[in-house]
Amino acid sequence: METTTTVRAAALELEAVSRHHGRRGSGRETVALDAVSCAVPEGSFTAVVGPSGSGKSTFLQCAAGLDRPTSGTVRIAGTDLGRLSEAALTRLRRDRIGFVFQSHALNLVPSLSIVENVVLPLVLAGADPRGAGVLDRGRLLLDRVGLAGRGDDRPGTLSGGQQQRVAVARALVNHPDVLFADEPTASLDPESAALVLGLLRDAVRLDGRTVVMVTHDPVAASWADTVLTMDGGRLR
Numbered sequence: 001m002e003t004t005t006t007v008r009a010a011a012l013e014l015e016a017v018s019r020h021h022g023r024r025g026s027g028r029e030t031v032a033l034d035a036v037s038c039a040v041p042e043g044s045f046t047a048v049v050g051p052s053g054s055g056k057s058t059f060l061q062c063a064a065g066l067d068r069p070t071s072g073t074v075r076i077a078g079t080d081l082g083r084l085s086e087a088a089l090t091r092l093r094r095d096r097i098g099f100v101f102q103s104h105a106l107n108l109v110p111s112l113s114i115v116e117n118v119v120l121p122l123v124l125a126g127a128d129p130r131g132a133g134v135l136d137r138g139r140l141l142l143d144r145v146g147l148a149g150r151g152d153d154r155p156g157t158l159s160g161g162q163q164q165r166v167a168v169a170r171a172l173v174n175h176p177d178v179l180f181a182d183e184p185t186a187s188l189d190p191e192s193a194a195l196v197l198g199l200l201r202d203a204v205r206l207d208g209r210t211v212v213m214v215t216h217d218p219v220a221a222s223w224a225d226t227v228l229t230m231d232g233g234r235l236r
């Protein structure tokens, strides 16, 4: 009998990634990440947890190409970030990665309408913001996150939880290889947090997206399929 084995490709791979701060040999060197290796499969929801100072943010920054590791290799859908110029890395972040940050105030541009915020990554990549297809996609995503009809308002008219839902819509607009979320529910009440986490989980279950979320909150981590625990710059 013939058997088929499905091996899911890695959306994100880290190979012996280290990140040191401070001058080597100065006696003030901090090892924020210490030879971390892991592979995050496509279509999975991973939480990165650990105590304060354990290296979670540094992990996310290096994995998402926002910071360059001191040594080691990071690959997003097979692309080695260390081989990219700054310009190419910026393009990769814009076109192939989605971000949701901790503070809803930092996630959205207050002077743009809500739907303009959602489609911003497409516009930055060259799409015509007046093109019907572009705004339609933005409105479709707003519907998905429960904010249909609010597209023409400004972000300041939304609650913190609603703003984080817009941030999730925006992070999904370019069909990213990986959506990174840094403490996305830290400033939210439990009900709003559950809505945001449900959207991240749906992006994985319904669309096959890959989500990597840093959190210190065990309840938030429990929404993920896999939990990676950091301790002293290493994965436990």
Ligand SMILES: Nc1ncnc2c1ncn2[C@@H]1O[C@H](COP(=O)(O)OP(=O)(O)OP(=O)(O)O)[C@@H](O)[C@H]1O
Pocket: 021, 022, 030, 031, 032, 050, 051, 052, 053, 054, 055, 056, 057, 058, 059, 216
């Ligand atoms: N720019 C920097 N310069 C020097 N040390 C740094 C820098 N960034 C981080 N570190 C150090 O690296 C270690 C890991 O920091 P990191 O912010 O990644 O931890 P964390 O787990 O995200 O912490 P928290 O949960 O408090 O945000 C800490 O010891 C921190 O002090």
